[in-house]
Amino acid sequence: MQHIFNTDLTSALYTDMYQISMAHSHFNYSRQNEQVAFDYFFRKQPYSGGFTIFSGLGELLALLQEFKFSSRDIDWLYKHGFNDGFLEYLRDFSFKGTVHSMREGEIVFPQEPIVRVEGNIVEAQLAETVLLNYLNFQSLVATKAARIKLVARGAALSEFGLRRAQGIGGMFASRAALTGGFTSTSNVLAASIYDVPAVGTMAHAYIQSYDGELEAFRSFAKVNPEGCVLLVDTYDTLKSGVPNAITVAKEMEQEGHKLMGIRLDSGDLAYLAKQSREMLDAAGLNYVKIVASNQLDEHIIKSLFEQGAPIDVFGVGTNLATGKPDAALDGVYKLSMADGEPRLKLSENIKKTTLPGLKQVYRFTDEAGNFVADAVALIGDAIPDTIHHPYEPDKSMSLQGYTSQPLLELVMQDGKPTNAPVPVLEVAAYATERLSKLTEEYKRFENPHIYKVGVSKQLLDLRTELRNKYKKDL
Ligand SMILES: Nc1ncnc2c1ncn2[C@@H]1O[C@H](COP(=O)(O)OP(=O)(O)OP(=O)(O)O)[C@@H](O)[C@H]1O
Numbered sequence: 001m002q003h004i005f006n007t008d009l010t011s012a013l014y015t016d017m018y019q020i021s022m023a024h025s026h027f028n029y030s031r032q033n034e035q036v037a038f039d040y041f042f043r044k045q046p047y048s049g050g051f052t053i054f055s056g057l058g059e060l061l062a063l064l065q066e067f068k069f070s071s072r073d074i075d076w077l078y079k080h081g082f083n084d085g086f087l088e089y090l091r092d093f094s095f096k097g098t099v100h101s102m103r104e105g106e107i108v109f110p111q112e113p114i115v116r117v118e119g120n121i122v123e124a125q126l127a128e129t130v131l132l133n134y135l136n137f138q139s140l141v142a143t144k145a146a147r148i149k150l151v152a153r154g155a156a157l158s159e160f161g162l163r164r165a166q167g168i169g170g171m172f173a174s175r176a177a178l179t180g181g182f183t184s185t186s187n188v189l190a191a192s193i194y195d196v197p198a199v200g201t202m203a204h205a206y207i208q209s210y211d212g213e214l215e216a217f218r219s220f221a222k223v224n225p226e227g228c229v230l231l232v233d234t235y236d237t238l239k240s241g242v243p244n245a246i247t248v249a250k251e252m253e254q255e256g257h258k259l260m261g262i263r264l265d266s267g268d269l270a271y272l273a274k275q276s277r278e279m280l281d282a283a284g285l286n287y288v289k290i291v292a293s294n295q296l297d298e299h300i301i302k303s304l305f306e307q308g309a310p311i312d313v314f315g316v317g318t319n320l321a322t323g324k325p326d327a328a329l330d331g332v333y334k335l336s337m338a339d340g341e342p343r344l345k346l347s348e349n350i351k352k353t354t355l356p357g358l359k360q361v362y363r364f365t366d367e368a369g370n371f372v373a374d375a376v377a378l379i380g381d382a383i384p385d386t387i388h389h390p391y392e393p394d395k396s397m398s399l400q401g402y403t404s405q406p407l408l409e410l411v412m413q414d415g416k417p418t419n420a421p422v423p424v425l426e427v428a429a430y431a432t433e434r435l436s437k438l439t440e441e442y443k444r445f446e447n448p449h450i451y452k453v454g455v456s457k458q459l460l461d462l463r464t465e466l467r468n469k470y471k472k473d474l
């Protein structure tokens with residue numbers, strides 16, 4: 001058992017050691033049936049942007065159903081000092097909690113609860129690490145994908161990141177890119193699991209392996225005439241690559257086939273795309289598409305279109321799959337209820353003081369259907385008609401006249417999902433639909449408008465009451 005390949009990644013050991021130490025302690029004080037609630041939320045928008053796409057829920061719900069300790073896991077824990085009674089308890093452990101969540105693909109904002117996990121103190125605490133591991137990374141990458149889609153002007157977007165992704169995290173990177181709006185991937189395993197098109201062109205190595213570029217193109221096109229895309233920059237894009245691709249395209253026509261495209265992978269992509277387009281069109285090959293790759297991101301793609309580049313397909317790898325330049329989404333999982341009482345985490349920094357109690361998030365929409373603001377309120381209270389700034393309570397906003405929609409829905413009851421899994425492309429369609437209701441000022445890349453997330457008066461008062469209580473006790 002020295003390889004990750006022999007390991008069941010649904011093992012409940014896929015957690016941080018302190019979760020097990022805490023569970024050990026709770027069990028030894030017979031607290032394992034105490035009911036608690038945790039909220040998942042993040043504090044800062046990635047990429048200094050104005051929105052985040054919530055991604056990863058589908059995989060998380062699938063994992064929670066399987067989240068158990070195997071005999072091997074129990075043996076390992078036995079050797080690491082956990083007592084027999086606790087290990088017997090863990091042997092029968094499975095996640096039987098209840099989860100409320102926003103829909104996967106929802107547009108989400110800092111401070112609001114996106115997922116609420118309720119359950120006994122052991123299962124809810126043990127779920128923390130894996131929940132954060134799944135949701136933070138996939139939401140980071142899905143957001144990058146959505147930002148790219150915003151500027152792609154309808155061009156096809158293919159995810160090429162596996163080779164530069166963070167190890168096997170590349171699987172989730174591919175999934176997340178799809179939920180954020182990419183429609184295909186070069187990652188064959190991901191394509192087969194998520195039932196999306198696997199796409200591919202050819203590498204420089206293939207062309208280098210032949211004595212000449214023309215011979216290489218010809219041989220490839222003969223065996224792969226369907227969806228054939230020739231990489232034209234190995235020697236000289238305009239003097240050699242494109243003319244050779246044209247020759248092969250004409251030969252393919254003789255055989256009743258059509259060359260799908262050429263790929264540009266270096267140099268000035270705008271200039272080369274324009275020149276290539278002219279050469280292809282002059283040869284009667286206006287159906288041949290131009291594919292571009294090479295360290296692309298949302299800023300370069302936006303700029304390429306502003307320069308008038310006639311690019312039909314973008315292959316995006318490194319910057320997408322790694323969420324560059326952001327290393328992580330800062331999502332956290334904080335206790336909000338225990339033993340029937342709302343709980344709070346105090347901080348010197350008011351922005352890090354948590355929101356206590358069981359909460360719902362309402363999204364308010366104007367007459368045109370655009371999102372106006374989100375309100376976080378206690379469950380059981382009326383839907384608020386005014387929200388307060390979470391950290392500057394004197395600032396408030398009236399929500400009168402807007403329509404509201406609750407965002408947190410029951411997705412798992414007693415450890416079982418309440419709905420069938422949602423295919424990734426349906427998640428993407430939902431993300432696109434929701435993003436269309438966010439007006440442009442929140443979507444621009446430079447200094448975007450900050451979307452308002454406020455709290456109800458009752459929630460604010462509860463937080464103040466608990467803060468005063470804890471401070472008095474100090
Ligand atoms: N017209 C353009 N406008 C803006 N950015 C561009 C344009 N053309 C290419 N880029 C981007 O500029 C960067 C160029 O990278 P780099 O300096 O490594 O050049 P290169 O062409 O890849 O060189 P090499 O031949 O070493 O591969 C890439 O991120 C690429 O996507």
Ligand SMILES: O=P(O)(O)OC[C@H]1O[C@H](OP(=O)(O)OP(=O)(O)O)[C@H](O)[C@@H]1O
Pocket residue numbers: 160161163164202203204205265293294295296315316317318319
């Ligand atoms: O630039 P990215 O957004 O990460 O996109 C993926 C890159 O990976 C490949 O290059 P690589 O040099 O690894 O292989 P190659 O020889 O096939 O070009 C491909 O040609 C792209 O340039």
Ligand SMILES: O=C(O)c1cccnc1
Pocket residue numbers: 160161163186199200201202203263293315317
């Ligand atoms: O198919 C391609 O062109 C491809 C796939 C992965 C990485 N770079 C390019």
